[in-house]
Amino acid sequence: MDVQGTVEAGFEPVRDAFVRNFERLGERGAAVAVYRDGRKVVDLWAGTRDLTGRDLAGQEPGDRGADGTDGVDAAPWAVDTAQIVRSATKGVAAAVPLLLYQRGQIDLDAPVGTYWPEFKSAGKERVLVRHLLSHRAGVPVLDRPLTPAEAIDGESGARALAAQRPEWEPGTDHGYHAHTYSWLIAELVRRVTGRGVGRWIAEEIARPLGLDFWVGLPAEEAHRVGRIGPVEEPTAVGGALRLRPKRSVSEAYRDAESLTRRAFGVIEPRPDENDPAYRAAELPASGGISTARALARCYAAMIGPVDGHRLFAPATLTLARTEESAGPDRVLVVATRFGLGFMLHGPAAPLLGPGSFGHPGRGGSLGFADPESGIAMGYVTNGMRKGVTADPRAQALVRAVRTATSSPDEAI
Template identity: 70%
Template sequence: MDVHGTVAEGFEPVREAFAANFALRGERGAAVAVYRDGHRVVDLWAGTRDVNGTVGIDGIDGTADSAPWERGTAQIVRSATKGVAAAVLLLLHQRGELDLDAPVGAYWPEYKAAGKERTRVRDLLAHRAGVPVLDRPLTPEQAVDPVLGAEAVAAQAPVWEPGTDHGYHAQTYGWLTGELVRRVTGQTIGEWIAREVAGPVGADLWVGLPAGEAGRVGRVGQVEPPRSATGLRIRPKRSVAEAYADPQSLTRRAFAVITPLPDENDPAYRAAVLPASNGIATADGLARFYAALIGEVDGGTRLFTPQTMELARTGHSAGPDRVLVAPTRFGLGHMLHSPASPLLGPGSFGHPGRGGALAFADPDAAVSFAYVTNGFHPNVTADPRAQALVHAVRTSLA
């Protein structure tokens, strides 16, 4: 497999780990980017743009299945989108437009229904709102409607008292954050990201893919890692596997809020604004975004003040997760470094995407990292390919 791109001196282990993902861990097409002190030090890509493509072999029907991954190739990053959505709410707080201790209902009156009147904005951000499920799941057609999802989550009764415990809001997080941003700004969260984040930072990053960018995005799909893969392969504990298998568990219900599962290659799904799950980005775009959260990018734009950065990486939820079952740690929206979701170090904050993608920042090392892939493996966090790359970054810094 030919690996394209560049690495700065000292970061050669990342190139080696990236190549090993294709040789050992079933990679189809992927990219990784790393920034240090606001400057790009790793920018690599390889494979095919489409998950079922084969480099060097033309598609029989003349399709782009065999088109190679290029530097500007973007992919859906699933829940890595949540890290961007959380940053939007923190930026609104930074600007004085959103009070983290105010009730959500102060901005979104309909949300007070069914015992949720005391839910604070910070509870919503830290997965403590108690509404990870919907009693009536939405169809994919309903889920992309800009109104129905917010109405459903506003009407939903919490499954625990808001603020008293935490559990991963796998899908509902998108409507919770998105509607709150719309009530505060009058814009969709996708519009706000384009105008206030991606544009100023120069990041290829969208929540709600513009039609003009559709040609840059390859097809994604679920793939099984090879049985012969060695090292860094993580199997779920029995309790976790049982939770996913039980149709009545919070785990299964949280991931089945949209039923049946949407087609992530459908142009209508990609164009929708679902900030829990359907962000589309290049690896460089995500790494550049996180670099701007912790410092100036290329000597220019910075998004977070030092105070807001500390809010992002300060723990607000920790311990057994009611949805993911395993112990998790969350700040105000971002996952924090933990055994269940290893990042670079104790001060890191970011978010994985189920099945592969990972993006985060580590202020202590002045590093930001992003990995995107078109082949999703059967895991929620700690993807072996991403972890191999993170380990290589750690080795490079050492």
């Protein structure tokens, strides 16, 4: 396996695990980056940019070109290749309301209707801003699924959620808002700042930190983004949380209209994530596009300075990783832990240690930080597996980082 990039002394286990992902776990194209105390210590990439093996011109390997010559080899993953990271977007998006709170522009304990009056209907008058971030708002589903066009038009999602009746009393329980998180956060940010969430991230987070991260991909950057697609499961998937567990896990899965199925099916038919229109949409739950380097650098700036830039003040960092929701998740039907917008370390989302916070993306991607060790990590892939969390490739890399940062007695 021809792996590109750099690894500092002591972090060789991460490179070894990255190689094994290609050799044993069916990786096709991926990148991983690690920062420690604000400094990049791992930056690796390998494989092909497109899961399908297309080259930059869209040819398949072995195709014959217009001039009758053989098609070129599949384009390799490059130093600046970016991919859609699905729900790993949520972690970066969560930083926006926390930064607005830090700047005194938003009250986490205010009703959402304070900023978005139309939301105060159908039993949602007591939904607080912190409920949106901790998946306690009770609106993970829509009574009528949106079409792909409605999902990305910037209006229909917020309008539907404003009219939606909660599935449970807001604030009393939690359930993963897989897709509705997009329109909840986007509309809240727009009402508070007058800017779209993608623009806010670009101007206030990505530009100062020099991140190749977008919620709403600019047309001029589209050539850098690879195509994603499904890949077969490895023989052993470890602790990966599936979207459709065995029925023995929950009676809810026997009902085609279960909360889980409805929460993951709020856009029907399923949108094409390789479609330029989808990639250009501002979907902070699932539509972010990033390099591994950008994810790692962003999380590094949440826990400390990176080249003179720091996102979270110490008090905000404490808020980000303080448990807000824990226990059986009404949507994922397993025990989950959430802070304000971030998944916290636990069986459903194994990260580096008890104080770690971040967010996986369904199918593989992962971004997180561990303040105690000063570690921040980003992983992106073009091969999407069925797991919602704990992807075996990402977990192999997390274990390698743990090994690299532990004393011999602590290493796993």
